[in-house]
Amino acid sequence: MLGAQAQLWGEYIKDAAHREYMAYPRACAMAEVLWSAEKEPFDAFLLRLNAHLERLRVAEVNFRPLDEPRPRRTVGVGEAAAGSEGREPHPAQAGGRRM
Numbered sequence: 001m002l003g004a005q006a007q008l009w010g011e012y013i014k015d016a017a018h019r020e021y022m023a024y025p026r027a028c029a030m031a032e033v034l035w036s037a038e039k040e041p042f043d044a045f046l047l048r049l050n051a052h053l054e055r056l057r058v059a060e061v062n063f064r065p066l067d068e069p070r071p072r073r074t075v076g077v078g079e080a081a082a083g084s085e086g087r088e089p090h091p092a093q094a095g096g097r098r099m
Helices: 016-023 026-035 042-058
Strands: none
Touching: 016 026, 026 042
């Protein structure tokens, strides 16, 4: 692999605490993929991740705990995506078809 990137679009992220929550532990997983010479079992990654999460706790980073239920993401035709409350849909998404 020559390189990789992980976007975190900030349009709907209201503050630094929410940005941290959205970035971690995803950034730890991305680093694992980029810096590991070989693909290792997921269980081995989880052991290393727990050490990273403890570092994040000590640094008071607002990360998403692994045992927290995943937010429900059901966006259907005509519904707004999570975080876009009160905003008009993009014209290409209006009515569920491209214009």
